[in-house]
Amino acid sequence: GAGVSQSPSNKVTEKGKDVELRCDPISGHTALYWYRQSLGQGLEFLIYFQGNSAPDKSGLPSDRFSAERTGGSVSTLTIQRTQQEDSAVYLCASSPSRVEGSPLHFGNGTRLTVT
Amino acid sequence: DQQVKQNSPSLSVQEGRISILNCDYTNSMFDYFLWYKKYPAEGPTFLISISSIKDKNEDGRFTVFLNKSAKHLSLHIVPSQPGDSAVYFCAASDRGSRLTFGEGTQLTVNP
Numbered sequence: 001g002a003g004v005s006q007s008p009s010n011k012v013t014e015k016g017k018d019v020e021l022r023c024d025p026i027s028g029h030t031a032l033y034w035y036r037q038s039l040g041q042g043l044e045f046l047i048y049f050q051g052n053s054a055p056d057k058s059g060l061p062s063d064r065f066s067a068e069r070t071g072g073s074v075s076t077l078t079i080q081r082t083q084q085e086d087s088a089v090y091l092c093a094s095s096p097s098r099v100e101g102s103p104l105h106f107g108n109g110t111r112l113t114v115t
Numbered sequence: 116d117q118q119v120k121q122n123s124p125s126l127s128v129q130e131g132r133i134s135i136l137n138c139d140y141t142n143s144m145f146d147y148f149l150w151y152k153k154y155p156a157e158g159p160t161f162l163i164s165i166s167s168i169k170d171k172n173e174d175g176r177f178t179v180f181l182n183k184s185a186k187h188l189s190l191h192i193v194p195s196q197p198g199d200s201a202v203y204f205c206a207a208s209d210r211g212s213r214l215t216f217g218e219g220t221q222l223t224v225n226p
Contacts (some may be wrong), residue, residue, distance in 0.1 A: 033213060035216070042119075042121075042204065042216045042217055042218035042219055043159070043204060043216035043219075044216075045213050045214070045215065048213045056213060059213075091158055091159075093158070103149055103164060104161070104214060105161070106151075106159045106160070107158050108156065108157050108158050109158055
């Protein structure tokens with residue numbers, strides 16, 4: 001069966017440009033998460049969608065970051081006016097419900113490089 | 116404020132020996148803990164979990180121990196195999212909310 005799919009796998013952009021990262025979760029999974037991993041760092045939480053509830057945006061580092069999830073499925077993470085410190089691997093994960101008993105399934109990530 | 120910490124960035128063991136990966140947390144509200152394994156250029160994959168009502172969970176070569184009073188958990192891999200070489204992340208959640216991850220430990224198992 002298909003896992004979590006992320007596109008593009010790699011993205012190089014110039015400082016100041018906007019980028020969109022896409023995540024296709026596993027079909028039927030109601031929870032969707034975005035994390036990022038900067039070089040040599042752990043996974044940093046960005047945003048969490050659960051069903052029709054209001055998303056938990058508490059991890060977004062600035063107002064240049066936004067995310068949406070359309071129809072409870074595909075999600076797009078948008079970074080406006082990219083900065084060099086935005087360079088990282090952006091990971092999407094989904095799960096059938098809440099964390100207990102349904103561990104997150106991660107995609108392979110999008111490696112973003114801001115030059 | 117790092118609520119989940121893995122103090123050892125790297126660990127090297129010989130094939131066949133035991134690997135012990137450690138994790139400490141500060142948030143007493145965490146009630147579910149997980150370990151993930153990550154290979155280069157891939158997303159993390161779930162390995163094993165434990166609820167706060169237990170102190171041990173075993174799955175084949177992998178055992179997770181939880182010491183709530185010390186706010187410490189550990190992952191034991193025995194016997195270690197070269198294919199176990201990867202980055203291991205400890206993670207915790209508070210009543211089913213988002214996972215908070217540690218910084219990861221690079222495990223290298225030498226043949």
